[in-house]
Amino acid sequence: MTHELKKIFREYKEFHTGGLKTVLATVVALDGSSYRRPGVRMLICENGEMVGAVSGGCVEKEVLFQSASVFKTGRPKVMTYDGRFRLGCEGILYILIEPFEPSRELVEEFNKTIQNRTSFSICSYYEKEYGEHPDTGSVFVFGKDRISLNTISEENNYPSYVQILNPCYKLAIIGGEHDAVKLSKIALEMGWEVSVSVVPAEGKTIADFPGVDELWDVEPLEVPVEKIDDQTALVLMTHSYVKDLKYLHRVKECNPMYFGLLGPSKRREKLFNEYIELYPDDDFDFFDKIHGPAGLNLGAEAPEEIAIAIMAEILAVIRNQEPMMLKNKKQGIHN
Numbered sequence: 001m002t003h004e005l006k007k008i009f010r011e012y013k014e015f016h017t018g019g020l021k022t023v024l025a026t027v028v029a030l031d032g033s034s035y036r037r038p039g040v041r042m043l044i045c046e047n048g049e050m051v052g053a054v055s056g057g058c059v060e061k062e063v064l065f066q067s068a069s070v071f072k073t074g075r076p077k078v079m080t081y082d083g084r085f086r087l088g089c090e091g092i093l094y095i096l097i098e099p100f101e102p103s104r105e106l107v108e109e110f111n112k113t114i115q116n117r118t119s120f121s122i123c124s125y126y127e128k129e130y131g132e133h134p135d136t137g138s139v140f141v142f143g144k145d146r147i148s149l150n151t152i153s154e155e156n157n158y159p160s161y162v163q164i165l166n167p168c169y170k171l172a173i174i175g176g177e178h179d180a181v182k183l184s185k186i187a188l189e190m191g192w193e194v195s196v197s198v199v200p201a202e203g204k205t206i207a208d209f210p211g212v213d214e215l216w217d218v219e220p221l222e223v224p225v226e227k228i229d230d231q232t233a234l235v236l237m238t239h240s241y242v243k244d245l246k247y248l249h250r251v252k253e254c255n256p257m258y259f260g261l262l263g264p265s266k267r268r269e270k271l272f273n274e275y276i277e278l279y280p281d282d283d284f285d286f287f288d289k290i291h292g293p294a295g296l297n298l299g300a301e302a303p304e305e306i307a308i309a310i311m312a313e314i315l316a317v318i319r320n321q322e323p324m325m326l327k328n329k330k331q332g333i334h335n
Contacts, residue, residue: 001039002114002165003191004052008043009110011051012100021046023070024100024149025063026138027054028078028126028161032091039163043100046071054095063095069132070097076136076150078126096126098137099150106140106147113142117167117229125158133158167231168193169318172256174223174247175237176204179262183235183307184209190311197223199243220246228254233314235294237262241271248275252286258314259286260294268292296323 008024015022026041042052042060044067050060059081066079076098102110113120121141127133137152171187173180176198184194188211197216198204206215216223220243228234234256238244244261248271251259261268272287295309296316316323 001041001163003168003193004041005110005165006114006168007191008041008051008100009102009107011043012102013107015043015045015049016101021071022100023067023097024138025054025067026096026098026124026161027093028096028124029094029128029159030091031094038161044097054093059093059095063097066095067097070099073132074099075132075134077132078128078130078136080130094126094128096124096136096138102149103147106149109142109145109147110140114168117231119164119166121162121164124161124163125152125156126161127158167229170195170229170232171314172197172228172232172234173237174235174251175239175262176202176208177237177239179303179306180237181209182303183237183310184212186307186311188212195227197247221250223247223250225251225254228256230255230257232256233258233260233318235260235262235310237294241267244271245275245278249279249282252282258317259290260310260313261290261292262294262310264293291317 012022023044024041025044027036027038030038036053036055040052040054042050042054042063044050044064048064050064053060054063062081063079066077070077076096079095079097081093081095122138123141124138125136127136135152135156136158138149139152140147140149168191170193171184172195173183174197176196180196184196187194194209194212195214195216196209196212197218199219200217204215204217206212209215218224228251234251234254236244236247238247239262276284291313294313295306296313298305298309298312300306300309312323315321
């Protein structure tokens with residue numbers, strides 16, 4: 001969710017510079033099931049452009065239509081969308097639509113929070129009934145600071161949807177070969193922040209990895225491990241046995257949310273055994289955290305397929321899910 005909000009703020013800046021008004025649509029409640037759940041948002045510009053989505057594409061046209069009155073009056077409203085008859089999703093969406101004109105203070109605090117990779121929350125007040133409602137709207141909460149998106153009184157009787165947003169997921173790729181480029185592209189498409197680590201001798205530049213946030217052009221023992229936090233997935237994929245040994249020694253104290261190692265099981269065992277010989281005084285418990293070979297068993301062969309298998313395993317691990325075919329799932333998808 002945080003990466004979607006980042007894009008909304010970024011696109012808002014472009015619209016605002018062009019003198020265009022925008023409104024924000026937030027799914028604040030759901031009865032039944034739907035393609036996406038409460039907390040998803042989209043930005044609508046008065047010229048009809050939309051950023052983000054609140055469903056799979058079926059609800060957005062109605063949101064665009066309903067936003068016209070908010071552009072006209074400047075007052076928030078709640079719209080409902082009954083998917084039981086239109087989509088077969090068996091759910092009713094309640095969507096808060098409000099003017100999106102964040103103050104300079106709000107924009108600066110948001111950008112600082114994103115840069116510092118800290119959590120924040122959004123409290124959205126709404127009425128579970130179609131129409132305009134005074135004092136509805138969203139309040140951003142950064143630590144002890146509460147900044148309203150619009151002028152609303154929080155002393156009201158409206159229910160609220162409170163969403164805690166953690167730092168954006170981040171992928172740290174150690175290695176700069178062809179498959180690392182493919183993996184970075186998939187992660188970027190998912191809205192993740194991506195950093196790639198290579199050694200200077202490789203002669204790589206950030207242009208070799210289109211769209212990535214950072215290139216760590218340093219020796220293995222100089223990798224900025226402080227940038228690998230518990231919202232970061234780490235994948236070691238250098239294709240160099242010697243480099244992998246050095247990188248393992250550097251990142252052993254990290255606590256990423258996922259740690260993947262490319263290569264077959266025999267290579268992994270050989271790597272671990274040689275590591276023990278080289279660094280006998282180390283604590284080897286971190287071996288247990290490593291997913292190697294990295295990826296799910298999807299029969300992947302091409303670099304793109306291997307990248308998909310790795311990202312699929314990362315999602316399964318961080319979401320604490322046991323991969324399975326959805327047709328075999330007894331309960332609902334999101335249970």
